[in-house]
Amino acid sequence: MxxxxxxxxxxxxxxxxxxxxxxxxxxxxxxxxxxxxxxxxxxxxxxxxxxxxxxxxxxxxxxxxxxxxxxxxxxxxxxxxxxxxxxxxxxxxxxxxxxxxxxxxxQKAVSIPGNIATCLLSSDRDEQGKKYAELREMLDQTLEQLKRTRKEREAGK
Amino acid sequence: MxxxxxxxxxxxxxxxxxxxxxxxxxxxxxxxxxxxxxxxxxxxxxxxxxxxxxxxxxxxxxxxxxxxxxxxxxxxxxxxxxxxxxxxxxxxxxxxxxxxxxxxxxQKAVSIPGNIATCLLSSDRDEQGKKYAELREMLDQTLEQLKRTRKEREAGK
DNA sequence: TTCTGTTATATTGTTCGCAACTTAATTGAA
DNA sequence: TTCAATTAAGTTGCGAACAATATAACAGAA
Incomplete structure (x- = not known):
């Protein structure tokens, strides 16, 4: 390392x-x-x-x-x-x-996702879509990997 | 949308x-x-x-x-x-x-990060380094963006 | 039908996370 | 020097989050 x-x-x-x-x-x-x-x-x-x-x-x-x-x-x-x-x-x-x-x-909640997206993503408008998709992809992959490992360990234990 | x-x-x-x-x-x-x-x-x-x-x-x-x-x-x-x-x-x-x-x-904790990395990242060894770096980069950027927005809003309020 | 095991939800007890407040020590301006 | 403002940490109260347990209803085998 x-x-x-x-x-x-x-x-x-x-x-x-x-x-x-x-x-x-x-x-x-x-x-x-x-x-x-x-x-x-x-x-x-x-x-x-x-x-x-x-x-x-x-x-x-x-x-x-x-x-x-x-x-x-x-x-x-x-x-x-x-x-x-x-x-x-x-x-x-x-x-x-x-x-x-x-x-x-x-009806009072509809503005929340857009508001949060503004906080979360870069202010560069062109970048937003790409970044969002990449992040989503990585998070999904990582979450799946974690769940997979957990199940394996639970089974093996 | x-x-x-x-x-x-x-x-x-x-x-x-x-x-x-x-x-x-x-x-x-x-x-x-x-x-x-x-x-x-x-x-x-x-x-x-x-x-x-x-x-x-x-x-x-x-x-x-x-x-x-x-x-x-x-x-x-x-x-x-x-x-x-x-x-x-x-x-x-x-x-x-x-x-x-x-x-x-x-001394009892040294094995933890490696163990977690195994859960977190794909089992494909070649991919691990790249994925780790990308994820880290994205998380850092997103965290910075969130903090930046929070400060702006706190200042503006 | 009765008993056993399973399923669905709720409760208890511990720690975290945070807002709001308290306490006590320090700083600084008049 | 005095006293008001600031700073550092602790406390209180509430809502998660989860393990462990409890309760009640259902399902299936004998």
């Missing part, structure tokens, strides 16, 4: 960690305006797209476990943005539905 | 968010072995490199605030990995030092 892997400045992972938090800091003022956290926002993104979902569906789609999702949904429910009820066909399953208020919030 | 920006599957930010957590999941079993969390690990990385630091220095280097760092240091201290004492020259400032036990832990 040509350099010390234990140096913070050489760590790819620390970059991901720092970047993720800086990104959340960019979202915060925009989401504060809607009274949402990022986790709540992406939960609503899923519901705006699908109208309804079970708790398990949401956990899978957002890669969160029920220990995160259950209290989060409880808070969205007390904010009157969603409703929850158990399915008659299977009383174990809880279905999550948007309320009218929750559906209406989408 | 050619597609819906509010679709979760189109969101660059969700990729960062999901990737960061998948990465932490890769670290967890390795760090459990040392009895550390990721935040504690990078705090020790900084101390292994610099031997000692003030609380403010650590906050700046890791982009964490004192509300995160103070209790974290308290836990590292009760684990006997660090010591804290106020500087005689300025009683406001707290200096953090590694204990012998904290210094010794570095």
């Amino acid at each position: 040509a350099y010390d892997q234990l140096l913070l400045s050489n760590q790819l992972c620390f970059r991901f960690y720092a970047l993720e938090r800086e990104l959340m800091a960019a979202y915060r003022p925009l989401l504060d305006h809607l009274g949402l956290t990022y986790a709540q926002y992406i939960t609503l993104l899923y519901l705006w797209e699908h109208e309804k979902a079970t708790v398990g569906e949401l956990c899978t789609a957002l890669s969160l476990d029920t220990g995160t999702m259950s209290p989060l949904l409880k808070r969205l429910e007390s904010a009157k943005l969603i409703e929850r009820h158990r399915l008659p066909s299977d009383e174990r399953t809880v279905e999550v539905l948007l309320t009218k208020k929750g559906r209406a919030l989408e | 050619a597609y819906d920006q509010l679709l979760l599957s189109n969101q660059l930010c969700f990729r960062f968010y999901a990737l960061e957590r998948e990465l932490m999941a890769a670290y967890r079993p390795l760090l459990d072995h040392l009895g550390l969390t990721y935040a504690q690990y990078i705090t020790l990385l900084y101390l292994w490199e610099h031997e000692k630091a003030t609380v403010g220095e650590l906050c700046t280097a890791l982009s964490l605030d004192t509300g995160t760092m103070s209790p974290l240091l308290k836990r590292l201290e009760s684990a006997k990995l660090i010591e804290r004492h106020r500087l005689p020259s300025d009683e406001r400032t707290v200096e953090v030092l590694l204990t012998k036990k904290g210094r010794a832990l570095e």
Whole structure:
């Protein structure tokens, strides 16, 4: 190795960690305006797209476990943005539905992705499309690789 | 726009968010072995490199605030990995030092970066160096852009 | 039908991350 | 010298995030 892997400045992972938090800091003022956290926002993104979902569906789609999702949904429910009820066909399953208020919030959220893209990408307009595609490609590849390794290790253990 | 920006599957930010957590999941079993969390690990990385630091220095280097760092240091201290004492020259400032036990832990941590690199990068050996450099470059650029925008907005507000 | 194992969700307990606030020490201007 | 402003760290409170556990409903075999 040509350099010390234990140096913070050489760590790819620390970059991901720092970047993720800086990104959340960019979202915060925009989401504060809607009274949402990022986790709540992406939960609503899923519901705006699908109208309804079970708790398990949401956990899978957002890669969160029920220990995160259950209290989060409880808070969205007390904010009157969603409703929850158990399915008659299977009383174990809880279905999550948007309320009218929750559906209406989408209109206030439409400006967020564009706003964040401005923070995230270079101000050079010509570069943006290319950079976006490259980044997306790399992130997808890296995420897939991580998941693959995790499954291998879980299987082998 | 050619597609819906509010679709979760189109969101660059969700990729960062999901990737960061998948990465932490890769670290967890390795760090459990040392009895550390990721935040504690990078705090020790900084101390292994610099031997000692003030609380403010650590906050700046890791982009964490004192509300995160103070209790974290308290836990590292009760684990006997660090010591804290106020500087005689300025009683406001707290200096953090590694204990012998904290210094010794570095030897158990040396295998971690290589292990994580295996999870993170493709198994194609030839591709690794190139991919690592590209990813690093993109992350650095994106992080810089985010910080730049944040400062502009803070100034303009 | 009954018992066993599985599935879906919720709860508990710990740490992180951050905003807002507190405390105490230092600085600097009047 | 005095006192108001600043600085460094710690505390409080809340919402993630996750492991471990609990609860309840369902599914299948005997």
